[in-house]
Amino acid sequence: MKYTTYLFDFDYTLVDSSRGIVFCFQTILKRYGYVAKEDDIKQTIGKTLEDSFRLLTEVTNQTLIAKYAREYHEIAAKHMTSLTCLYPETKQVLELLKKNGEKLGIISSKGKELIHEMMGQYFPDNFFDVILGIHDVKKSKPDAEGINKVLKALHANRTKTLYIGDSVIDAQTAQNAHIDFCGVLNGITSRKELEIYPHRKILNNLFLLPYLKKLE
Known part of the structure; x- marks a missing residue:
């Protein structure tokens, strides 16, 4: 073919981009009192941010999930490129x-x-x-x-x-x-x-x- x-x-x-993704997730998770292993974060790569945060935090409240995703985007805008x-x-x-x-x-x-x-x-x-x-x-x-x-x-x-x-x-x-x-x-x-x-x-x-x- x-x-x-x-x-x-x-x-x-x-x-x-795994370094950048792990950094951004860990920054947000730590900010709100969650802990996630690096390997667990890497397992979410390819999913949407919302689905990833649901898996990593077990939070189901959509307002909170949307807040985490917005703050992730803010951090990613500053750091993702240099870590990719x-x-x-x-x-x-x-x-x-x-x-x-x-x-x-x-x-x-x-x-x-x-x-x-x-x-x-x-x-x-x-x-x-x-x-x-x-x-x-x-x-x-x-x-x-x-x-x-x-x-x-x-x-x-x-x-x-x-x-x-x-x-x-x-x-x-x-x-x-x-x-x-x-x-x-x-x-x-x-x-x-x-x-x-x-x-x-x-x-x-x-x-x-x-x-x-x-x-x-």
């Missing part, structure tokens, strides 16, 4: 795909402004054909709304689109959108967990992504 559109998850797929780094192969792989004329997009549960800020350190303006963040959709992943919205904006062929991500949520998102999925093992989700879902390939990292056809 020759793909013409590559859509990426962000955290644990293109970048390692590209994976070593990310820039090379994306530049190769771009050179080959492929359309590139990011679909994330992170705010779009932060993604632009982070990626702007490494790529020129408009390098990505589309970046869609959590505030651009009514329903977050694994709902297919984000992917469907991007496919429409790019006039992309669903059968020639590949979604790349690190988590079960990403695999479910691709499945719900009826597009191919490629898993990467940059995060904490295991190969065994990803292989449960329909997939084109499960890669250790992004390095071999442009050569999927040759791997078969």
Whole structure:
């Protein structure tokens, strides 16, 4: 299969933002008297902030959850970019795909402004054909709304689109959108967990992504 559109998850797929995410969560949790282990926080990466705070605090009051999320955004705006780094192969792989004329997009549960800020350190303006963040959709992943919205904006062929991500949520998102999925093992989700879902390939990292056809 020759793909013409590559859509990426962000955290644990293109970048390692775990230090920043842990820092922001621990700051808010400590502020309100909660304690969460680093590994427990990392387990929530890929979920919405609201769902993550519910899991970490067991709070169900929506007003409180919304307050925690707002304060998280304030801290993230100041510290997230400096605590986030590209994976070593990310820039090379994306530049190769771009050179080959492929359309590139990011679909994330992170705010779009932060993604632009982070990626702007490494790529020129408009390098990505589309970046869609959590505030651009009514329903977050694994709902297919984000992917469907991007496919429409790019006039992309669903059968020639590949979604790349690190988590079960990403695999479910691709499945719900009826597009191919490629898993990467940059995060904490295991190969065994990803292989449960329909997939084109499960890669250790992004390095071999442009050569999927040759791997078969």
